[in-house]
Amino acid sequence: xxxxxxxxxxxxxxxxxxxxxxxxxxxxxxxxxxxxxxxxxxxxxxxxxxxxxxxxxxxxxxxxxxxxxxxxxxxxxxxxxxxxxxxxxxxxxxxxxxxxxxxxxxxxxxxxxxxxxxxxxxxxxxxxxxxxxxxxxxxxxxxxxxxxxxxxxxxxxxxxxxxxxxxxxxxxxxxxxxxxxxxxxxxxxxxxxxxxxxxxxxxxxxxxxxxxxxxxxxxxxxxxxxxxxxxxxxxxxxxxxxxxxxxxxxxxxxxxxxxxxxxxxxxxxxxxxxxxxxxxxxxxxxxxxxxxxxxxxxxxxxxxxxxxxxxxxxxxxxxxxxxxxxxxxxxxxxxxxxxxxxxxxxxxxxxxxxxxxxxxxxxxxxxxxxxxxxxxxxxxxxxxxxxxxxxxxxxxxxxxxxxxxxxxxxxxxxxxxxxxxxxxxxxxxxxxxxxxxxxxxxxxxxxxxxxxxxxxxxxxxxxxxxxxxxxxxxxxxxxxxxxxxxxxxxxxxxxxxxxxxxxxxxxxxxxxxxxxxxxxxxxxxxxxxxxxxxxxxxxxxxxxxxxxxxxxxxxxxxxxxxxxxxxxxxxxxxxxxxxxxxxxxxxxxxxxxxxxxxxxxxxxxxxxxxxxxxxx
Numbered sequence: 001x002x003x004x005x006x007x008x009x010x011x012x013x014x015x016x017x018x019x020x021x022x023x024x025x026x027x028x029x030x031x032x033x034x035x036x037x038x039x040x041x042x043x044x045x046x047x048x049x050x051x052x053x054x055x056x057x058x059x060x061x062x063x064x065x066x067x068x069x070x071x072x073x074x075x076x077x078x079x080x081x082x083x084x085x086x087x088x089x090x091x092x093x094x095x096x097x098x099x100x101x102x103x104x105x106x107x108x109x110x111x112x113x114x115x116x117x118x119x120x121x122x123x124x125x126x127x128x129x130x131x132x133x134x135x136x137x138x139x140x141x142x143x144x145x146x147x148x149x150x151x152x153x154x155x156x157x158x159x160x161x162x163x164x165x166x167x168x169x170x171x172x173x174x175x176x177x178x179x180x181x182x183x184x185x186x187x188x189x190x191x192x193x194x195x196x197x198x199x200x201x202x203x204x205x206x207x208x209x210x211x212x213x214x215x216x217x218x219x220x221x222x223x224x225x226x227x228x229x230x231x232x233x234x235x236x237x238x239x240x241x242x243x244x245x246x247x248x249x250x251x252x253x254x255x256x257x258x259x260x261x262x263x264x265x266x267x268x269x270x271x272x273x274x275x276x277x278x279x280x281x282x283x284x285x286x287x288x289x290x291x292x293x294x295x296x297x298x299x300x301x302x303x304x305x306x307x308x309x310x311x312x313x314x315x316x317x318x319x320x321x322x323x324x325x326x327x328x329x330x331x332x333x334x335x336x337x338x339x340x341x342x343x344x345x346x347x348x349x350x351x352x353x354x355x356x357x358x359x360x361x362x363x364x365x366x367x368x369x370x371x372x373x374x375x376x377x378x379x380x381x382x383x384x385x386x387x388x389x390x391x392x393x394x395x396x397x398x399x400x401x402x403x404x405x406x407x408x409x410x411x412x413x414x415x416x417x418x419x420x421x422x423x424x425x426x427x428x429x430x431x432x433x434x435x436x437x438x439x440x441x442x443x444x445x446x447x448x449x450x451x452x453x454x455x456x457x458x459x460x461x462x463x464x465x466x467x468x469x470x471x472x473x474x475x476x477x478x479x480x481x482x483x484x485x486x487x488x489x490x491x492x493x494x495x496x497x498x499x500x501x502x503x504x505x506x507x508x509x510x511x512x513x514x515x516x517x518x519x520x521x522x523x524x525x526x527x528x529x530x531x532x533x534x535x536x537x538x539x540x541x542x543x544x545x546x547x548x549x550x551x552x553x554x555x556x557x558x559x560x561x562x563x564x565x566x567x568x569x570x571x572x573x574x575x576x577x578x579x580x581x582x583x584x585x586x587x588x589x590x591x592x593x594x595x596x597x598x599x600x601x602x603x604x605x606x607x608x609x610x611x612x613x614x615x616x
Contacts, residue, residue, distance in 0.1 A: 002246035004591075009443050009453035010517055012208035013235040013242070016472075016479050017058040020419045020442070021207055023200045023231075028059060031187045035063055038185030039071075039126065039158060044147045045182050046160045049167050050189030053232025056162050057130060059189070064128075065418075072118060072125045079134040079163075083142040087111065090127060090146075104142075112149045115156035125157050132163035133170060140170070144179040191229030194221065200231065201238060207441040209453055214242070218255040226262045233266075240265050400510040402476050406496070406503050410475040410482075413497030422470045422481035425495060427451070429468055429485070429607045430519055446519065452527065454591055456516035459509055463487070464583060464592050466599065466609050469518035473511040484508065487609040520595055521606070531588040534566040542589060546573060549600040553614075555580060581612050 003011065012021070024032070031048060038046035050056045064073060074093030081089065087107035091098045096114050098107055118125055127146070129135070135143070149156045161167060165188070171180045192200055198220050202213055215223070219241065227233035238253075240261035245253040401407065410417065423442040424434045432449045434442065443453040456462050456469050468485040486493035487505070494503050525541040543561045550557040550573070557573040571587040578585045583592050599606050 003455040009209035012204040013239040022062045023203045025196045034185045034187040046185045048162045053230040054189045055231045074127045076129045079131045128160045130162045132161040133167040194224045209443045215253045219253045222255040222258040409496040410480045416497030417480035467518040469516045472513045472515040532571040539564045549597045
């Protein structure tokens with residue numbers, strides 16, 4: 001898995017709108033300033049537009065996180081609704097009770113009553129509508145009428161419309177001029193330039209736990225060229241480029257990896273051949289032949305009539321042969337008109353004097369071909385790479401009951417399943433108090449307190465790590481972070497917001513996006529990866545903790561604690577420890593072995609999912 005290979009704790013280029021990964025370019029800062037100013041001035045409408053993937057939704061999520069507690073928010077993500085559904089959705093978001101058969105007037109009155117109560121309690125209410133370019137004309141008019149809910153001094157409802165550039169065209173219509181005149185703040189979010197792309201990529205890598213640049217300058221230039229500076233396209237392409245570099249065992253991502261990833265993930269548009277009907281092709285061919293006969297007659301008519309006649313006869317013979325071939329292909333129904341037109345064009349443009357028309361087709365090249373490392377992979381690594389391949393798919397179909405007890409808990413705890421909330425909750429289990437507003441990436445803050453992050457991408461890996469973990473779950477295409485802290489064969493105990501639920505392992509796995517993070521506390525032996533043949537000054541400390549752990553579990557391992565060489569006896573001792581607790585018995589000291597040793601030596605200070613069972 002490329003996360004461990006590059007020293008990352010989670011995927012840095014996920015397309016989920018996570019505010020933790022929001023890179024505030026100059027344009028994003030200006031957009032945020034417009035949104036904040038518009039809200040502070042009590043205006044009616046605030047409009048934020050931008051091309052697909054420029055970060056509008058992520059910016060909106062960041063705005064929601066920064067709003068004070070006295071601001072009530074109604075968020076509408078599906079703008080393809082009618083007037084009745086609009087009012088019902090606003091009631092749902094503001095938790096206003098209503099009857100299914102209530103009229104629009106009744107719904108509007110209930111909303112007005114709710115807003116007046118909020119105003120009396122000095123509460124501000126904001127309605128945010130995403131993908132607003134999809135709103136129908138009648139729905140926009142209903143939204144305008146919502147802004148008529150007011151007191152003598154201020155509006156009771158502020159509305160933020162977020163959409164693609166087409167939204168500006170919609171608002172410029174003459175029949176919507178009353179709504180357009182109420183827009184008090186407007187901003188168009190543009191793409192990133194070349195310099196900003198470098199900052200953007202490195203920023204997201206730092207948040208994901210990487211402490212060094214992974215993209216060469218040429219790779220960043222290729223990213224800009226292939227994505228036009230659109231952040232979502234950058235995320236998709238950079239994610240696949242990292243995977244390509246990992247498969248090639250590259251230390252950094254180069255321009256070649258980015259070009260290879262471009263061929264994998266972006267559809268390369270080709271100019272489509274014109275579509276002609278067969279009668280049109282026959283007619284065109286006949287006209288060309290007549291014109292060619294006239295030209296040849298004019299050129300060769302003169303003194304040497306015999307030579308002209310011979311040439312004309314040869315040319316006519318050649319054309320008849322080509323016409324016969326073309327007519328045969330035209331009558332063949334196995335090829336489409338576009339392919340036939342291409343072949344016809346090739347034959348008509350061939351060198352007539354050569355007497356032969358040759359069509360050369362280049363060998364097809366499969367895009368995305370990668371060079372695999374020479375070192376063979378064991379079954380675990382192959383399984384994890386398969387998980388990565390699945391994770392890269394454009395969309396994933398989750399097979400679960402969205403209305404289950406867990407699904408209802410996720411919906412009810414949406415504000416408490418964010419990345420920051422989940423990190424704070426899990427950090428508390430390790431006696432670390434993370435601040436509500438993180439200045440540095442969460443994993444950097446944790447590391448300063450002696451706790452490190454590890455990515456979790458497979459269920460088998462989660463079981464072997466045996467630590468409470470933050471899992472990213474899907475609920476109706478929305479992502480939620482929960483903490484699994486107890487696990488047995490069929491049931492898991494999960495913290496959803498502030499609620500503890502017993503969930504079936506089957507449902508938990510079906511919802512899991514294969515993206516997760518767990519924590520651990522490295523000992524004095526550190527966390528250096530070691531295997532047979534390595535020489536390290538850190539090996540005496542590693543030998544010491546391995547020796548103490550073996551004594552604690554009554555495993556007789558005699559080790560030369562002072563030896564700085566990873567020799568055969570140490571390899572055998574590590575394999576014995578791994579075998580005893582059903583880890584992959586490869587003799588290598590990595591994350592799983594360090595986790596096992598810490599669990600044995602400090603059971604009281606180490607949260608675990610379950611009690612380790614020795615292999616019988």
